[in-house]
Amino acid sequence: MKYFAWLAALSLTAVAFGKLETWTNLDGKSMEAELVSADDNHVSFRKADGSGYLYPFAKLSEADQKRVRESAPTAPAGSLTAPAAPVQAGKLTSEIVGKLVTLKSNTLAPFGRENVMGAKYYALYFSAQWCPPCRGFTPELVNAYKDLKAAQPGFEVIFVSNDNSKDDMQTYMSEYKMPWPAIRFDAVESLSAIQRYSGDGIPNLVFVTADGEILSSSYVGGNYVGPRKVLRDIQKKFAPGS
Helix, strand or coil: CCCCCCCEEECCCCCCCCCCEEEEECCCCEEEEEEEEECCCEEEEECCCCCEEEEEHHHECHHHHHHHHHHCCECCCCCCCCCCCCCCCCHHHHHHCCCEEEEECCEEEECCHHHCCCCCEEEEEEECCCCHHHHHHHHHHHHHHHHHHHHCCCEEEEEEECCCCHHHHHHHHHHCCCCCCEECHHHCCCCHHHHCCCCCCCCEEEEEECCCCEEEECEECCEECCHHHHHHHHHHHCCCCC
């Protein structure tokens, strides 16, 4: 299989969080994760959201095998095989998983389910290329995104396109270099779990939990207050000490 075929999740809560690094497999696919430890057969990693994984040592690239040998804490053979309880996806996550795409080299590619299974919060962004107010707000959201992800790795923006075609959606995402995933264009209208947040107009930003509970919305009591209010609420939620 031409992707990281993770074998099992680990409970790594007793290990202090370390440096995220890029790791590559023999097929050239890469991921960001912390190297935790290794034995003769497997390497244990932990991603930014705290989830842990085992990966076969022999399937890493030769360069990364060497890095593991030189730097990984050594674990007794066979001690890395006990899996933790599987991550329980939120109700909204369960509805959208498998229906997400992301921008890669100016084309749309599937967004892996492992990237959202541990999500805690979403900002659903209803927007379109043809909408001038959307084009005014999108750069602000792009600029804020990196800091929001750093403050809360379990957060993700989900673009919900109101464009006239898949090509327009792709052009819009490419033009603004949207770093977040989107609902697949052909799934937007039929996905009731998302459409229930759509409101009467765009741009519309809705901050929700992974179970779908609304924490902040561009519409309050039927009145449009706009996406900037929601963005401020998200930043306040993720501020240190909040």
